[in-house]
Amino acid sequence: MTTRHDLQTRLERGIAALGLQLPAGAVERLLDYQALLARWNATYNLTAIRDPGEMVSRHLVDSLAILPYVQGATLADLGTGPGLPGIPIAIATPEREVLLVDSNGKKVRFLREAIRSLKLENVRAVQSRVEEVEGQFDCVTARAFASLADMLAWGGHLLTKSGIWLAMKGKHPEDELAGVPDGYEVRAIHELHVPDVGGERHLVVLGRTGC
Structure with missing residues (x-):
């Protein structure tokens, strides 16, 4: 039994391999979040990953891998599911205001319970379609949410003029690049190396053109 x-050893090893420094208490809160997700997952099927160690690597460490590219005081995580990457980022950067967006009611109920039980005062969760969300954010994240074209068509209005969009992908999204809508540009594509996670991981950084 794990x-x-x-799990703490695995998480700390992953954080160290990414070269990150997290605030005091962040590792404990991340493990509390994983434990809560595992407990709810037994009933509500929030994620296909069941093994606790795999949850640490594929959810927590994978989410934290984009932390060096996150910027600004406000962040919206679209199609967040059970809070990925939004909750790990919020725990790692408690000074940042984070909005979690998902259209699935049971997932949003879990998010609200996680916010309450983990005392995440910098986080809000809304049940909504992305295109109906209001406000603008310095950073928008999306993990395995949709194609680049659909992401920006549905949620581009959420990006401030100088904001950045961080799209988490598996393989290099070569076939999606031509579909990036007018008014947006690809700023960079980073290959991510996530400890204990096989397969390709890429981060596409987008922004408004001319900004």
Whole structure:
């Protein structure tokens, strides 16, 4: 059986491999979040990943891998599911205001319970279609949410003039680049190396043209 100590070791190893420094207490809160997700997942099927160690690597460490590219005081995480990457980012950067967006009611109920039980005062969750969300954000994140074209068509209005969009992808999204709508541009594509996670991982950084 995997103990909390085992999970903490795996998480700390992943954080160190990414070269990150997290605030005091962040590792404990991340493990509390994983434990809550595992408990709810047994009933509500929030994620296909069931193994606690895999949850640490494929959810927590994978989310934290984009932290060096996150910028600004406000962030919206679209199609967040059970809070990925939004909750790990919010725990790692408690000074940032984070909005979690998902259209699935049971996932949003979980998000609200996570916000309450983990005392995430910098986080809000809304049940909504992306195109109906209001406000603008310095940074928008999306993990395995949609094509680049659809992401920006549905949620581009949420990006401030100088904001950046961080789209988390598996393989290099070569076939999606031509579909980026007018008014937006690809700023960079970073290959991510996530400890204990096989397969390709890429981060596409987008912004408004001329900004």
